[in-house]
Amino acid sequence: xxxxxxxxxxxxxxxxxxxxxxxxxxxxxxxxxxxxxxxxxxxxxxxxxxxxxxxxxxxxxxxxxxxxxxxxxxxxxxxxxxxxxxxxxxxxxxxxxxxxxxxxxxxxxxxxxxxxxxxxxxxx
Numbered sequence: 597x598x599x600x601x602x603x604x605x606x607x608x609x610x611x612x613x614x615x616x617x618x619x620x621x622x623x624x625x626x627x628x629x630x631x632x633x634x635x636x637x638x639x640x641x642x643x644x645x646x647x648x649x650x651x652x653x654x655x656x657x658x659x660x661x662x663x664x665x666x667x668x669x670x671x672x673x674x675x676x677x678x679x680x681x682x683x684x685x686x687x688x689x690x691x692x693x694x695x696x697x698x699x700x701x702x703x704x705x706x707x708x709x710x711x712x713x714x715x716x717x718x719x720x
Contacts, residue, residue: 607702608672611679614700614707615667621659627652631706639699639713670695677702695702 610629627648642653644718658665664687675685680699684695693719694715701709 597607606705607676608679610702610707611681612701615669615683616662618655619666623652623656623659623665626655629707631703631708634707635709637709637711639697661707690695 614626614629617623617629630648630651632648634645634648634651635643636651636701639642645654666686668684668686669681670684673680681698681700683696683698684693685696688694696715697713699711700707
């Protein structure tokens, strides 16, 4: 019997592990949540990363440049094979706190594609 609650939990587990690794700035654990041919986009189709090695390079640099960055999931929608998170990213140099939507495509227990939509920062 197919248990949809269990299936939804399984596809969100990898995203949870990815967020935890991001917050620890653990590039190995972070990269382990992604497929070798992962693609990352600024929504809708501006690709900025392709492949796990590119991901490692880019995020190693981000981790070094943003030592206090911390992602928090404010809300989540799961519609297989997608996990859509409303994320709050704090500790971003020159910006402070940023809201974004991240749509993760999960296949075979790994993140295969991600689309990011960022809130336009406003000055206080």
